Structures are given as C-alpha cells and as structure tokens.
Amino acid sequence: MVVTNTPWRTARKLSGALAAASAVGAFGIFYNSIWQMSADLPTVRLLAIGLLAISAMTGWLILSNGLWDGPIHGPTSGPTFIYNLSTVVTLFLCVLALYTVLVGMILLGSLVVITPRFMSAIIQEPADFSHYMSIAWLSAAMGVVAGGLGATFDSSTDLRQLTHGNRERTRERDDEGHAGDGPRPDDQDG
Numbered sequence: 690m691v692v693t694n695t696p697w698r699t700a701r702k703l704s705g706a707l708a709a710a711s712a713v714g715a716f717g718i719f720y721n722s723i724w725q726m727s728a729d730l731p732t733v734r735l736l737a738i739g740l741l742a743i744s745a746m747t748g749w750l751i752l753s754n755g756l757w758d759g760p761i762h763g764p765t766s767g768p769t770f771i772y773n774l775s776t777v778v779t780l781f782l783c784v785l786a787l788y789t790v791l792v793g794m795i796l797l798g799s800l801v802v803i804t805p806r807f808m809s810a811i812i813q814e815p816a817d818f819s820h821y822m823s824i825a826w827l828s829a830a831m832g833v834v835a836g837g838l839g840a841t842f843d844s845s846t847d848l849r850q851l852t853h854g855n856r857e858r859t860r861e862r863d864d865e866g867h868a869g870d871g872p873r874p875d876d877q878d879g
Contacts, residue, residue, distance in 0.1 A: 706787065706837055710787065711791060713835040713836050714794075714833075717832075718795060718798050718803065721811040723828060724811055727820070728814065730823065730827070735827060739788065741830075742831075742833045743781065743785055744781070750837070751780060757773060758772055758773055784837075787833065788833055792822075796824075799821050808821075
C-alpha cells in the first residue's frame with residue numbers, strides 16, 4: 690500500500706514545508722550557539738533528535754490534515770489499521786526525504802559560509818567534517834519541527850488523494866450504493 694501511495698509524489702507536495710524548514714534551519718549556519726551545542730551532543734543523541742523531529746512532523750501532518758481514520762469495530766477494523774499504518778509509513782518516508790534534503794542543503798551552506806578556523810575558535814576544538822555534519826543534522830531537526838508546524842501540504846485534497854487514494858474511491862462508491870459495480874465512468878485516474 691505504501692508503494693501505491695507513491696511517497697515520491699507526496700514528497701513534492703511538501704515544497705511549502707521544505708521552504709519553511711529551510712528558512713528556520715538556516716539559522717544553524719549563522720548562529721554559533723547551535724555550533725557549540727551540536728559539537729557537544731553525542732552522535733546517538735543527535736540521531737534521536739532527528740528521529741524525534743521526523744516523527745513529530747509526520748504526526749503533525751497526519752493530525753492537521755485529518756488523515757487518521759477513527760476506530761471502526763467490526764469486519765472493517767482490520768483494513769482501517771492497515772490504511773492508517775500505510776499513511777504513517779508513507780508520510781514518514783516523505784518527511785525523511787525532506788529531512789535528508791534539508792541536511793544536505795544546510796551542510797553545503799555551512800561548508801561555504803563557515804571557515805574551519807572560525808568554527809574551531811567558537812567550539813574550542815579543531816573543526817572537521819563531522820562538526821559540519823552535526824550542525825547540519827541539528828539545524829535540520831530544528832527546521833523540520835519549526836517549519837513543519839508552520840506549513841502544511843499545499844493542498845490537503847492532493848494529500849488525501851495520494852495517501853487515501855483507493856479507499857476514498859471505495860468509500861464514495863459505498864456511500865452511493867455502487868459497491869461491487871466496478872469502476873464508474875467518472876472514476877478515472879487522470
């Protein structure tokens with residue numbers, strides 16, 4: 690179902706979130722307190738911060754766009770769980786892709802803007818590539834959380850179609866009494 694949801698198409702719908710996250714994440718390049726903090730954090734903690742940020746944005750997008758199907762008791766409760774799980778996995782992969790792009794952009798920006806000599810003076814240890822990576826990772830986490838809360842998908846209708854696709858059409862058919870009649874003439878996946 691995740692492949693059917695086409696997460697690569699959904700990721701393009703996050704352009705507004707990427708722009709907001711980039712703006713917030715760019716602060717990490719210019720504010721040396723983030724450099725100091727990222728130099729002091731162990732790798733495991735940085736990874737946990739990134740995972741928490743990705744999870745928070747995924748949850749926010751699901752809740753703010755009304756993508757969670759409520760509990761249904763009876764014969765359709767199993768499919769509801771699978772639909773919800775596929776939505777979570779699809780959006781998690783999309784936000785992970787956003788996070789990866791953001792880390793890359795911030796890393797590139799920090800390599801261009803921050804000289805190793807200046808960074809070494811601020812963090813009080815010799816600067817190497819891992820310091821740049823830590824800055825990018827922490828800044829991306831900050832950007833994803835702040836940017837994700839301030840931005841949603843460009844159109845929740847587009848998102849609903851991408852993550853709910855077939856089940857929305859099935860529900861419409863069920864609501865109109867066309868279940869089992871096969872595709873209706875107006876059901877074309879243009």
